[in-house]
Amino acid sequence: MMDAYGERLTKLAFNYVKEWSLAQDVVQDVFVRCYTKYDSIGEIQSVKAWLFRLTINQCKDVIKSASFKRNILGGSLFHKTEGKDTSPEITAIKRNEDEVLSQCVLNLPIKYREVILLFYYEELSLEEICQLLTLNTNTVKTRLRRGRKKLKTALERSGIDGR
Structure with missing residues (x-):
């Protein structure tokens, strides 16, 4: 396991x-x-x-817990290996965009962040997310929609197209 x-x-x-x-x-x-x-x-x-x-x-x-201290690390959430065919400039731009996206996702409120991560990065279905979080299907759909909207706004502010 x-x-x-x-x-x-x-x-x-x-x-x-x-x-x-x-x-x-x-x-x-x-x-x-x-x-x-x-x-x-x-x-x-x-x-x-x-x-x-x-x-x-x-x-x-x-x-x-009382001993928890919030520290946001500068590292990227998800590490991807780049192909050997891409130029260093494209690789640098892609890495920067990935870091901005990761940071924007980390800055979402937890109720939106967890739904976005489970849906997009863990590729769980809405039903699985509902079971995991013990939430109503409509609640998960609403949080997903609002999370996407907040993420799009944050990405647009950072200069990345929020599509």
Whole structure:
């Protein structure tokens, strides 16, 4: 499970806590909890959804804790390898756009950020998001629409076409 979901859960946790080392700690706690509940794993319908839910809940607990300090790292959320055929100028422009997009997503309010990340980056369906976040379908659709609108506005302000 750690090999299959570790990196995705760490990225998900990072999107909540905005600090890579703290995100790794959260995921480590999730896998420890998973290990202690290993006997009841057979009762769980979707291990993936269960791990995502545990990670989200753990992140929210960390955010609520008194010792939590908000630090936004300058790194990009998602690392992509560039093809060898692109020029250095295009690569630099693409990397800058990716960083701006990542920063804009991180700056969204958490209720919009989590829906945007789960829908676009984790490629979960609306139904899966509803189950993970225990929200009504219309609520998820509304948050997705409002999140897109806020993201478009932020991207336009930063000079990137918000389409």
